Amino acid sequence: MGQIVYDVHYQTTLGFLISYYFYLTGLSAGSFMISTLSYGFGFEKFKAASKMGVVTAVILLLLAPQFLLMQVAWPVKSLWHNFVYLNPLSAISYGAFLLVLYPLNSIIYGIFMFKDNKKWTKFFGLIGIPLALAVHGYTGWILALGVARDYWNTGLMPIVFLFSAMVSGISMMILMIMIRDRFFTAEKKINREIIDGLAKLLGWLLVVDLFLVFCDYSILLYSRLEGQEVAHFMLYGKMAFGFVVLENLIGKIIPLIIVMVPRLRNSYFLLVLAAIMNMVGILAMRIVTVYGGQALPLM
Amino acid sequence: MSKAHETATPSGSKKLPRWGMVIDLNRCIGCHTCEITCKIQNDVPLGIWRSWVKVIEKGKYPNVVRAFRPTLCNHCENPVCVKVCPVHASYKREDGIVMVDPHLCVGCRYCMSACPYEVRYIHPQKGILDKCDFCHFRVDQGLQPACVEACPTSARIFGDLNDPDAEVTQLVEKKPVQALKVDMGTDPHVYYIGLDQATMEIKREVELVWDK
Numbered sequence: 459m460g461q462i463v464y465d466v467h468y469q470t471t472l473g474f475l476i477s478y479y480f481y482l483t484g485l486s487a488g489s490f491m492i493s494t495l496s497y498g499f500g501f502e503k504f505k506a507a508s509k510m511g512v513v514t515a516v517i518l519l520l521l522a523p524q525f526l527l528m529q530v531a532w533p534v535k536s537l538w539h540n541f542v543y544l545n546p547l548s549a550i551s552y553g554a555f556l557l558v559l560y561p562l563n564s565i566i567y568g569i570f571m572f573k574d575n576k577k578w579t580k581f582f583g584l585i586g587i588p589l590a591l592a593v594h595g596y597t598g599w600i601l602a603l604g605v606a607r608d609y610w611n612t613g614l615m616p617i618v619f620l621f622s623a624m625v626s627g628i629s630m631m632i633l634m635i636m637i638r639d640r641f642f643t644a645e646k647k648i649n650r651e652i653i654d655g656l657a658k659l660l661g662w663l664l665v666v667d668l669f670l671v672f673c674d675y676s677i678l679l680y681s682r683l684e685g686q687e688v689a690h691f692m693l694y695g696k697m698a699f700g701f702v703v704l705e706n707l708i709g710k711i712i713p714l715i716i717v718m719v720p721r722l723r724n725s726y727f728l729l730v731l732a733a734i735m736n737m738v739g740i741l742a743m744r745i746v747t748v749y750g751g752q753a754l755p756l757m
Numbered sequence: 758m759s760k761a762h763e764t765a766t767p768s769g770s771k772k773l774p775r776w777g778m779v780i781d782l783n784r785c786i787g788c789h790t791c792e793i794t795c796k797i798q799n800d801v802p803l804g805i806w807r808s809w810v811k812v813i814e815k816g817k818y819p820n821v822v823r824a825f826r827p828t829l830c831n832h833c834e835n836p837v838c839v840k841v842c843p844v845h846a847s848y849k850r851e852d853g854i855v856m857v858d859p860h861l862c863v864g865c866r867y868c869m870s871a872c873p874y875e876v877r878y879i880h881p882q883k884g885i886l887d888k889c890d891f892c893h894f895r896v897d898q899g900l901q902p903a904c905v906e907a908c909p910t911s912a913r914i915f916g917d918l919n920d921p922d923a924e925v926t927q928l929v930e931k932k933p934v935q936a937l938k939v940d941m942g943t944d945p946h947v948y949y950i951g952l953d954q955a956t957m958e959i960k961r962e963v964e965l966v967w968d969k
Binding site for chain 1: 805806809810811812813814815823824828837840841842843844845846861862863864865866867869870871872873874875877878879884885937938941953955956957958
């Protein structure tokens with residue numbers, strides 16, 4: 459109705475650093491899940507991925523909070539204020555505890571795994587699963603509780619984050635296992651069985667992920683004006699390349715076709731391509747969600 | 758308007774004030790004086806504002822009119838920013854002023870992304886969160902906030918909403934008033950008289966900043 463003559467636009471609240479933090483926690487949670495498949499749930503064929511999974515999970519989760527500290531204006535203050543002046547109503551408060559507990563548990567779990575202590579590995583692995591779910595689910599929860607933004611404020615957000623975490627974690631594990639088997643083992647031969655199993659798992663998780671995105675957008679397009687605006691912004695606006703092309707086409711649909719068609723899956727080249735594309739796509743998803751979700755002014 | 762002064766030091770009753778503001782847009786001429794005064798009073802750095810006047814031009818030539826919406830923190834009864842702050846740095850005073858404790862704030866910007874009114878900013882030099890606090894130091898002294906004091910047409914009226922005789926209370930009770938985004942459940946305490954729908958619209962037909 460009116461033309462804006464003068465208005466104040468605000469600073470970007472959460473930036474790229476937060477996207478990278480979400481991405482790395484996602485990869486960490488995903489690789490932790492893979493590592494628990496054999497010790498925690500008894501899928502023996504994934505045993506070769508367990509040790510690699512837990513080491514990656516720990517390294518990534520020690521790395522991820524550094525981005526969080528870079529984003530926070532007062533990093534040292536935040537290290538202890540988060541515990542001392544805790545606000546139980548805030549999602550970030552719980553994150554502070556999870557970011558301490560989850561790496562600690564993963565380290566203990568990893569130590570028992572390397573000592574071949576099956577009983578305690580299983581125990582700490584099973585404790586780690588809810589922690590891994592929580593440490594990544596809460597990142598989606600943080601965004602969902604940013605109630606002002608319609609794009610974030612949906613109950614699907616933690617679940618979308620969990621599935622994209624598992625998807626990107628599996629892609630990373632596929633890549634890492636292939637590199638290890640090809641270059642750092644005596645026989646230089648890739649373990650076909652585990653790669654195939656992970657690729658199939660990736661396929662089904664991608665189906666769920668795409669379904670969740672479909673649910674999210676189909677509801678957003680029918681929701682309040684602000685939700686409609688942001689959905690249009692994502693689908694046809696400035697974010698369209700990031701959301702439609704990078705996240706969904708390159709990141710999810712093409713990898714899904716590659717891992718679901720047996721003939722394509724048998725090609726190592728295509729599988730590597732699918733894993734790389736998926737990892738790029740999930741990184742795009744983090745940036746699109748964090749940056750795009752708050753790009754439109756609210757009033 | 759002198760009511761604010763009287764209720765700041767209540768004589769008879771011990772009841773705490775509940776500060777609020779009414780902005781009468783029939784009087785507003787869009788001169789941006791409140792914006793400038795606020796920047797001077799609170800030493801707000803370049804590029805950020807605690808309070809500003811959004812200006813909308815509507816209609817078709819030659820029937821064109823400008824509509825204004827002075828914007829500031831709504832000092833909600835149920836503020837989202839206080840709920841989401843992980844370190845209790847955002848808090849609501851007993852008299853309803855929503856403030857930030859600079860010693861507790863770690864600058865995580867979560868409240869910025871949760872505030873439905875987008876009135877919070879990170880102070881570029883201090884790295885902590887800053888926002889309109891109704892000039893609490895002036896209010897505590899029995900004065901009016903700087904923007905209210907400076908408004909040449911007295912469009913901004915500040916006072917105690919708990920005091921039935923105060924001008925703000927009278928206006929809120931007797932005039933048709935609106936508040937911004939009441940659907941968020943925040944119960945904002947900045948009221949507008951004669952607010953134009955066009956100034957609140959989310960739908961943008963103009964080119965957005967990032968489209969350029």
